[in-house]
Amino acid sequence: MHQSERRFAMAITMPALLVLLLTTTFPLGYLIWSSFQTLNLAMPFLDGFAGFSNYVEMWGDSRYWHAMQLTGIYTVSSVTLQVVIGLGLALLVMQIPRAQWVFRIVAILPIVLAPVVVGLFWRTLMLAPNFGMVDFLVQWLGFEQINWLGEPIPALISVIAIHTWQWTPFAFLVFLASLASLPGDVFEAARIDKANAFQRFWHLTLPLIRPAIIIVIIMRAMISLAAFAAIFAATGGGPGTATEILNLYAFKTSFVELNFGYGSALAVSLLIITMAVSAMLFRLRTARTVKPQ
Amino acid sequence: MTQAGRVTLRGINKRFGSFTALKNVDLDIKPEEFFALLGPSGSGKTTTLRMIAGLETPDEGVIEIAGKDVTFAPPGDRDIAMVFQNYALYPHMTVRENIAFPLKMEKVPAKEIEPRVVDAAKKVDIDHLLHRRPGQLSGGQQQRCALARAIVRQPKLFLLDEPLSNLDAQLRLQTRVELKKLQRSLNVTAIYVTHDQEEAMTLADRMAVFFNGEIMQIGTPDEVFNRPDSIAVAAFIGSPPMNLLPAQLDGSQLKVEGRTIELDRKPTATPMAVTMGIRPSHIRIDADGIPARLYLSENMGESVLLNLYIGEHLVKVRANENVSLDDGDIVPITFDVNAIHLFDAQTGIRIEN
Numbered sequence: 001m002h003q004s005e006r007r008f009a010m011a012i013t014m015p016a017l018l019v020l021l022l023t024t025t026f027p028l029g030y031l032i033w034s035s036f037q038t039l040n041l042a043m044p045f046l047d048g049f050a051g052f053s054n055y056v057e058m059w060g061d062s063r064y065w066h067a068m069q070l071t072g073i074y075t076v077s078s079v080t081l082q083v084v085i086g087l088g089l090a091l092l093v094m095q096i097p098r099a100q101w102v103f104r105i106v107a108i109l110p111i112v113l114a115p116v117v118v119g120l121f122w123r124t125l126m127l128a129p130n131f132g133m134v135d136f137l138v139q140w141l142g143f144e145q146i147n148w149l150g151e152p153i154p155a156l157i158s159v160i161a162i163h164t165w166q167w168t169p170f171a172f173l174v175f176l177a178s179l180a181s182l183p184g185d186v187f188e189a190a191r192i193d194k195a196n197a198f199q200r201f202w203h204l205t206l207p208l209i210r211p212a213i214i215i216v217i218i219m220r221a222m223i224s225l226a227a228f229a230a231i232f233a234a235t236g237g238g239p240g241t242a243t244e245i246l247n248l249y250a251f252k253t254s255f256v257e258l259n260f261g262y263g264s265a266l267a268v269s270l271l272i273i274t275m276a277v278s279a280m281l282f283r284l285r286t287a288r289t290v291k292p293q
Numbered sequence: 294m295t296q297a298g299r300v301t302l303r304g305i306n307k308r309f310g311s312f313t314a315l316k317n318v319d320l321d322i323k324p325e326e327f328f329a330l331l332g333p334s335g336s337g338k339t340t341t342l343r344m345i346a347g348l349e350t351p352d353e354g355v356i357e358i359a360g361k362d363v364t365f366a367p368p369g370d371r372d373i374a375m376v377f378q379n380y381a382l383y384p385h386m387t388v389r390e391n392i393a394f395p396l397k398m399e400k401v402p403a404k405e406i407e408p409r410v411v412d413a414a415k416k417v418d419i420d421h422l423l424h425r426r427p428g429q430l431s432g433g434q435q436q437r438c439a440l441a442r443a444i445v446r447q448p449k450l451f452l453l454d455e456p457l458s459n460l461d462a463q464l465r466l467q468t469r470v471e472l473k474k475l476q477r478s479l480n481v482t483a484i485y486v487t488h489d490q491e492e493a494m495t496l497a498d499r500m501a502v503f504f505n506g507e508i509m510q511i512g513t514p515d516e517v518f519n520r521p522d523s524i525a526v527a528a529f530i531g532s533p534p535m536n537l538l539p540a541q542l543d544g545s546q547l548k549v550e551g552r553t554i555e556l557d558r559k560p561t562a563t564p565m566a567v568t569m570g571i572r573p574s575h576i577r578i579d580a581d582g583i584p585a586r587l588y589l590s591e592n593m594g595e596s597v598l599l600n601l602y603i604g605e606h607l608v609k610v611r612a613n614e615n616v617s618l619d620d621g622d623i624v625p626i627t628f629d630v631n632a633i634h635l636f637d638a639q640t641g642i643r644i645e646n
Contacts, residue, residue: 183381183384185377186321186384188381189375189381189383191347191348191369192368193369193395193398193442193446194398195394195398203383204383208385208540210385210546287576
């Protein structure tokens with residue numbers, strides 16, 4: 001009886017487990033295996049076990065360190081912007097007595113777009129020279145024309161802005177829900193205790209929505225680190241390597257240069273970084289704030 | 294005479310959409326008075342308190358605290374303290390930080406804060422809990438923490454919004470006594486919102502009885518209990534409240550349920566329809582009385598509460614002696630003539646002797 005129940009349980013979970021294994025565990029294992037191989041379709045006669053040589057090569061690869069740096073800048077700035085702008089918008093919308101749902105719906109729109117579409121939309125409609133809306137606006141305001149996607153710094157700013165535009169609504173929605181669930185009488189008590197608006201924000205709102213802020217940072221950081229489609233569509237990592245974050249570098253190495261061994265090593269390094277950052281942030285989430293007395 | 298702690302409301306009106314929350318509310322609360330705002334839920338007592346706190350603004354009328362017009366002043370400028378029904382403690386702060394918060398906001402020097410926090414905590418017996426967070430406290434302890442946070446700044450006016458309603462019955466009785474003692478020892482004015490008339494009767498120096506956004510009566514607990522101004526107050530105060538029976542007043546004779554009772558009062562010129570009120574403890578079982586049928590008798594421990602029907606009118610009688618009666622028995626009752634209250638049947642207003 002017990003035995004047959006267990007067998008039945010195995011039978012019904014097996015298909016799902018198999019699919020998971022095939023789609024996640026196996027590719028992951030294959031990626032790690034590849035990273036220890038020389039696997040280059042351009043020079044197949046050199047293929048074979050490579051030991052740590054891909055990783056050693058990475059250590060001395062200036063393009064890798066450049067990509068790392070860009071990944072850091074991209075992630076830190078886009079997550080910071082999402083949290084700050086998202087929280088600002090949520091606080092603003094909370095002041096609106098009715099029709100908050102309008103903002104919720106509008107906020108969902110960018111999120112449901114495919115990142116490729118977002119990248120193309122910004123490249124062609126917003127940032128393109130002469131007829132892009134942003135370009136038009138900049139010139140209309142009397143500034144010099146900027147080649148947004150053609151110059152290194154503006155291009156980096158642009159891809160960060162694109163990511164922020166698409167994902168700030170997510171932060172906004174989480175913060176809005178979190179703010180709406182805050183206890184009203186606590187804030188009334190603070191008003192009676194002579195706390196001004198800024199003090200109420202600093203001493204009450206921020207600490208009370210801290211869990212939401214940390215969750216947003218964790219989720220957005222993981223996605224930012226592994227961002228790809230929008231940048232690929234908008235700049236392709238260019239001009240030069242100005243927006244080539246680690247993920248793009250790994251992609252190009254593997255699928256443009258067809259150097260799968262080295263590309264895999266790059267991807268593994270990104271995986272390790274993502275896991276390390278997430279672990280760090282999760283620890284932050286569970287840590288209790290111990291304040292000095 | 295000092296004005297600190299005096300609260301005056303004049304002609305306060307407040308509407309929420311089409312709902313009229315307060316109609317022409319006038320109040321004058323004296324310094325160091327314990328003043329209760331009593332009424333059923335939705336009667337406007339909490340709205341009145343929130344206006345005094347500055348959490349709501351009236352549509353019309355003037356609010357003065359300590360002789361100063363504060364009608365539109367923000368809560369922080371009124372020098373008040375408030376204890377909320379759900380305590381409204383800052384959940385992420387320790388008890389110490391909670392109590393210190395008003396002082397911190399007032400920019401009290403750091404070295405003065407600690408002794409004042411400890412002092413306030415001692416007054417409500419929670420000085421051993423200062424390191425805890427609200428979530429780690431029992432309901433009674435949270436309540437004390439809220440009280441400590443209110444008294445630490447030493448304002449002259451305390452607003453209390455049903456502060457005992459979330460405590461269990463035994464703790465409520467105990468805290469009630471302590472609350473009154475605390476108010477006395479601090480020499481402050483306390484305005485206390487409650488729907489519990491027993492709380493209002495025991496705590497208050499004076500009280501205002503609210504109904505449907507209006508104040509029906511202001512007076513000492515004695516006055517409100519013994520001389521209710523209207524049928525509404527009579528039907529609300531007392532547990533159980535006064536019995537109300539339709540009657541006819543003719544000269545100095547009161548005709549009720551087919552009997553005539555001779556009252557010691559000035560005769561009226563013309564007969565009028567009245568409502569007679571009499572408390573359950575002012576009705577006696579008497580062989581010559583009006584026959585009433587026993588519907589149910591409730592044992593209250595110290596007394597027995599008899600639910601009787603005279604015709605179709607339910608009358609509650611508090612019998613102190615140990616009566617042994619069965620449901621359906623006929624019980625003759627008489628009214629204590631000196632304890633009869635009369636109200637105009639049309640207007641509901643008390644008719645004086």
